[in-house]
Amino acid sequence: MDQAQALKELSRIMQDVLDDPSVALSPGTTAADVEGWDSMTNITFVVEVERQFGVKFKTAEIEEMHNVGDMLKMIAAKKS
Amino acid sequence: MLFNSYSFILLFVPITLGVYYAIGRAHRPASALWLIAASLFFYAWWRPFNVLLIAPSIAINYGIVRLLLRWGDRRPGASRAAFWGGILFNLGFLGYFKYSGFCLQMVHDITGASFVVRSIILPLGISFITFQKIALLVDVRAGRVTRVALRDYALFVLFFPQLIAGPIVHYRELMPQFAALDGLPRAENFAVGLTLFFTGLFKKVIFADPIAALIAPAWLQAAGGGHPAFFQAWAACLGYMLQLYFDFSGYSDMAIGLARLFGIKLPPNFNSPLKATNIIDYWARWHMTLTRFLTAYIFTPLTLSLTRKRAAQGLPIMGGRGTTLRAFGVLLAYPTMVTMGLAGVWHGAGYQFLVFGVLHGIALVTNHAWRLRRPHWWPAKSRAAHFAGWALTFLFVICAEIFFRAASVSAGIGILRGMAGLSGLTLPMALLPHAQALGLHATGVWESGTDFVQLWGWIGAGLFVVLALPNTLELLAAYDPALGFKVRPAGHTRVLRKLAWAPSFAWATGLSAVTAAGLLSLGRLSDFLYWHF
Numbered sequence: 001m002d003q004a005q006a007l008k009e010l011s012r013i014m015q016d017v018l019d020d021p022s023v024a025l026s027p028g029t030t031a032a033d034v035e036g037w038d039s040m041t042n043i044t045f046v047v048e049v050e051r052q053f054g055v056k057f058k059t060a061e062i063e064e065m066h067n068v069g070d071m072l073k074m075i076a077a078k079k080s
Numbered sequence: 081m082l083f084n085s086y087s088f089i090l091l092f093v094p095i096t097l098g099v100y101y102a103i104g105r106a107h108r109p110a111s112a113l114w115l116i117a118a119s120l121f122f123y124a125w126w127r128p129f130n131v132l133l134i135a136p137s138i139a140i141n142y143g144i145v146r147l148l149l150r151w152g153d154r155r156p157g158a159s160r161a162a163f164w165g166g167i168l169f170n171l172g173f174l175g176y177f178k179y180s181g182f183c184l185q186m187v188h189d190i191t192g193a194s195f196v197v198r199s200i201i202l203p204l205g206i207s208f209i210t211f212q213k214i215a216l217l218v219d220v221r222a223g224r225v226t227r228v229a230l231r232d233y234a235l236f237v238l239f240f241p242q243l244i245a246g247p248i249v250h251y252r253e254l255m256p257q258f259a260a261l262d263g264l265p266r267a268e269n270f271a272v273g274l275t276l277f278f279t280g281l282f283k284k285v286i287f288a289d290p291i292a293a294l295i296a297p298a299w300l301q302a303a304g305g306g307h308p309a310f311f312q313a314w315a316a317c318l319g320y321m322l323q324l325y326f327d328f329s330g331y332s333d334m335a336i337g338l339a340r341l342f343g344i345k346l347p348p349n350f351n352s353p354l355k356a357t358n359i360i361d362y363w364a365r366w367h368m369t370l371t372r373f374l375t376a377y378i379f380t381p382l383t384l385s386l387t388r389k390r391a392a393q394g395l396p397i398m399g400g401r402g403t404t405l406r407a408f409g410v411l412l413a414y415p416t417m418v419t420m421g422l423a424g425v426w427h428g429a430g431y432q433f434l435v436f437g438v439l440h441g442i443a444l445v446t447n448h449a450w451r452l453r454r455p456h457w458w459p460a461k462s463r464a465a466h467f468a469g470w471a472l473t474f475l476f477v478i479c480a481e482i483f484f485r486a487a488s489v490s491a492g493i494g495i496l497r498g499m500a501g502l503s504g505l506t507l508p509m510a511l512l513p514h515a516q517a518l519g520l521h522a523t524g525v526w527e528s529g530t531d532f533v534q535l536w537g538w539i540g541a542g543l544f545v546v547l548a549l550p551n552t553l554e555l556l557a558a559y560d561p562a563l564g565f566k567v568r569p570a571g572h573t574r575v576l577r578k579l580a581w582a583p584s585f586a587w588a589t590g591l592s593a594v595t596a597a598g599l600l601s602l603g604r605l606s607d608f609l610y611w612h613f
Contacts, residue, residue: 016399016400017398017399017400018400019399019400019401019402020400036451038360039375039379039380040383040398040412040448041398043380043383043384043387043398044387044397044398044399044411046384047384047387047388047391047397048391048397050388050391051391058222059222059380059381059384060222060223060224062384063224063376
């Protein structure tokens with residue numbers, strides 16, 4: 001899966017989690033940019049991403065992801 | 081040694097600071113050792129015995145940190161044992177001093193068995209110190225901290241501005257700052273540091289202490305089983321909220337200011353909590369470093385593991401409006417109640433603190449449920465909705481705070497009854513005829529109308545400062561007053577632009593007045609509320 005495809009997939013997961021089809025993520029998006037993306041939403045999002053991409057993040061890694069781009073990099077690193 | 085005492089402000093700080101910068105340029109490690117020695121002196125001032133308690137605890141924790149660093153991933157079994165041993169040691173240390181009396185009391189209440197409860201003197205700041213030590217163990221184990229020297233560890237635990245009551249700071253945000261210092265005094269650090277310190281002192285001695293004295297009789301009455309009437313109960317409730325805010329945010333300003341004098345930035349602890357328009361937001365603004373700690377080390381790991389477990393079983397997890405009741409209960413309500421219950425008893429050993437934590441837990445869960453399921457027609461972004469949210473949040477917070485202050489749960493309920501008007505009305509003599517004309521029956525009179533006016537005058541002034549003015553960190557925002565502090569979009573008001581801190585004649589005059597007022601009001605010493613936790 002290339003970056004663009006992965007990004008599209010992340011957007012779709014976030015749309016489901018927030019129940020808001022208008023959400024569009026870009027690599028620079030942070031939690032503060034998306035209404036409703038609080039700490040609880042973040043946990044659900046991370047677990048959904050883990051499930052759909054078949055990866056698992058460590059707690060420290062979750063904290064180190066500051067935007068969507070960081071998450072894409074982390075997924076790519078785990079997939080390779 | 082109290083922050084609000086002449087010996088601290090006029091002797092301890094100038095001497096510590098002077099020596100620190102005098103030796104700092106030539107010999108940085110020596111200046112760190114000096115800071116450790118000064119902090120130990122500061123801590124020993126009340127009870128030298130405290131040092132004998134904290135020193136072994138530092139040594140043992142440091143030993144465990146070294147073991148974790150050495151074993152790391154190479155010996156996972158031993159590493160895990162050392163980690164949990166360390167956590168248990170710290171919780172046991174805290175538990176013995178803080179909770180053994182309360183636990184025996186609970187056993188007594190449940191089984192009727194009686195014990196001789198020896199009173200144990202709580203070592204100062206133990207709850208805060210313990211949290212920071214636990215956080216470091218977690219960070220080392222998670223690989224977030226990879227190098228720890230004994231001198232750095234001691235400085236991290238003992239650094240006196242944050243030693244007694246926070247802000248609760250992480251090793252990884254404090255120590256790199258010390259490492260990067262060049263030992264040179266900087267005008268900006270002194271300007272910002274002194275502004276924060278004396279503004280904090282002003283909050284403490286001009287607002288918190290006088291209000292505390294004015295509302296003390298009503299609290300005493302409630303503690304003795306009495307029933308404060310309507311106006312006394314409301315004044316007790318509002319006044320205590322203001323006292324607690326000015327006391328603790330004043331302390332935090334002073335702590336952040338003191339650290340800045342040494343060139344160190346601490347994280348923000350308050351961001352105008354009483355302006356919050358919902359309870360989730362309130363906790364993002366009140367005692368922010370505690371919220372951060374509880375979220376990172378209790379709520380998130382618990383919720384994450386529960387969510388993963390449910391996802392692995394193919395059960396529904398949280399998902400916007402479609403969230404099932406069960407998922408909400410297991411993944412949000414349960415971890416929130418656990419976290420807030422612990423937050424309650426962390427403040428103090430007693431049922432009323434548990435009630436306080438549980439009330440806040442229920443409010444947070446309700447807030448989350450509302451976010452998920454609020455009706456579509458609700459005008460969430462309108463001014464009216466914001467105002468309604470603020471009023472509800474404010475009312476809830478001041479009522480829950482009653483249990484924080486009350487001597488017991490029943491004393492707290494006594495205040496609530498009074499606020500609901502169930503204990504009658506007392507009025508100043510001068511108002512009595514007017515009240516009778518309105519058909520109100522007063523059950524008592526205030527001995528002096530001046531007391532009434534003075535009390536409500538302070539409360540009105542306090543509410544104005546808290547609700548209408550920018551906070552200290554916002555005023556100083558251009559000078560980076562606290563780690564990662566940013567003014568929220570809603571905080572950029574015209575008032576802030578007008579009042580923002582600047583090295584100007586107006587600010588120099590204002591701060592001189594604030595400093596003089598603070599220093600001249602130190603006569604009657606009172607300690608900080610959070611120094612008891």
